Amino acid sequence: MRAHNKAAALALSAGLLLTACGGDPRPRQDAEATPHGYVEGAEEAAEAQSRLVLADARGGAVRVLDLITEEVTRLDDIPAVEGISTDGRFAYLAAGESTHVVDSGAWMVDHGDHVHYYRADIRGAGRIDGNAVAANTDSAVTAVALEDGTTALLDRPALEDGDVRAREPVEGIAVPYGQRLLVATDDGVTVRERRGEGARAIGEPCPDPEGTAVTRRGVVFGCADGALLVSEDDGAFTGAKIPYPQSVPDAERATEFTHRPGSATLAAAAGQRGVWSLDVSERSWSRIETGPVVAANAVGEGGPLLTLTADGVLHAYDSATGEQIASRSLLTAPIDAGATPVIQVDTSRAYVNDPAGRRVYEVDYNDDLRVARTFELDIEPAHLVETGR
The missing domain is CATH 2.130.10.10 (YVTN repeat-like/Quinoprotein amine dehydrogenase)
Structure with missing residues (x-):
């Protein structure tokens, strides 16, 4: 490992953001007595606390590299890792018929006009059935898209406490967005409650959906004929098609x-x-x-x-x-x-x-x-x- 930057690490770990805002993640009951942005068990920092989660496909070794301190944390081996994805904090390592969940202990909370950065302990968090291919989250639910075309829904507050609680999988590709769940299937994209119930259709079609991305402009779904952008405004969800500029083979x-x-x-x-x-x-x-x-x-x-x-x-x-x-x-x-x-x-x-x-x-x-x-x-x-x- 190249030279450490310990001075920078100490400066970053000592920094606190005190700007006022609402919607802190999992606030304590005595909110009036706690600092703004407080998260139990985590340390707030002035800048992003980026870490890399790494896995060896042959031996199953798993490491977390802290990009601030350059320290490497060893975790338990996970044999035969086939793929890895992240929701920004947790890493999902697909291996065999299950997915192992690793808490990298680094994340951010975006309030729009400013951002909070946090660091905490690195640890294994459990596993879920199926092979993860993508993951997205909000404060209530984490959606882990699986290789079989379903999406596992995890209780986010429980996950942050180290408890993997998976509900019944949802058929299709599900993405948490706008305090709802967007679900893409061959029948189109629907807006559902976070537990997957209800189904309000987005008018624009998206044949053969595959691939997603969450942006500040909305959620993008890859379609056979281009992309579908789903955005939300004051609880109303709309879809806008972004067609390919010409005919594109599969x-x-x-x-x-x-x-x-x-x-x-x-x-x-x-x-x-x-x-x-x-x-x-x-x-x-x-x-x-x-x-x-x-x-x-x-x-x-x-x-x-x-x-x-x-x-x-x-x-x-x-x-x-x-x-x-x-x-x-x-x-x-x-x-x-x-x-x-x-x-x-x-x-x-x-x-x-x-x-x-x-x-x-x-x-x-x-x-x-x-x-x-x-x-x-x-x-x-x-x-x-x-x-x-």
């Missing part, structure tokens, strides 16, 4: 979106031809002819679109013009078929895992893809998510 449609949390620019692979860039604010698609990629992510409005190719090279493209603006050879060896490098993006850095090299790279995407830090590890980090954002 092999080139967007089925898995990536983006910087809080941004409204999404990236998705476009088959072997390139990468889709979806501007949710402008409700428009553009396809960047990159050729086949292993991973892609979008920095956000005005920022580059990042891709990783099988030769281990990281590329940056102007998302408006499609022009390549930077590239850097990053991974130590060509990517094996069993490895799954990803690009995780936050407000200033990107993180790329190098399984063969047993390291993770922190890249400054605003400085010609400069490698800012290299984290040497004792495992092959085949799977990676960033939390605390």
Whole structure:
């Protein structure tokens, strides 16, 4: 591990946000006597307390890397991890016929005009049946989309206390939004109560839904003919179709979106031809002819679109013009078929895992893809998510 920045860690951990706002997460009963933003068992900080949850697909080793202190926490092994996803705090590691839940101990609460950042202990939190492929949450319910096309609904306050309480799965892809649950099936997208009951249809169709993203503009569902954006205003939910600019074969449609949390620019692979860039604010698609990629992510409005190719090279493209603006050879060896490098993006850095090299790279995407830090590890980090954002 490279040099620690202990002074910065102490400064961050000592910082407190005292700006007034409503809707604190799980406030204590004696709210008048507690500091604003208080969360029992957690420490509030002035900046994001980002952590990386990493898993070795071969040996089952699981690590959590604190990006502030650079300390690594070892957790119990989880054999045969096949995939990993996150809701911003918890990581969901799919292995076999179940999903193991890890509390990374880092998260944020967004109040719109300001944000609270928290850090707490890192721990295992339990497991659920089925293989997770995505996760989204609000203050009441966490929706974990499963490989079999259903969604597991978890009690969020109980989960934060280390108790995994799963209700009956919901058929389809479910996303908590606007104090309701949006559920996409082959019959369309409906608005339901948080427990899954009731069904008010969104008028716009979304054939063969696959892939979701939660943005400040609303929830995006990938459809066979483009995307459906569902937004909410004072309890009223509406859908707006964002069709592809031309006819797109199934092999080139967007089925898995990536983006910087809080941004409204999404990236998705476009088959072997390139990468889709979806501007949710402008409700428009553009396809960047990159050729086949292993991973892609979008920095956000005005920022580059990042891709990783099988030769281990990281590329940056102007998302408006499609022009390549930077590239850097990053991974130590060509990517094996069993490895799954990803690009995780936050407000200033990107993180790329190098399984063969047993390291993770922190890249400054605003400085010609400069490698800012290299984290040497004792495992092959085949799977990676960033939390605390």
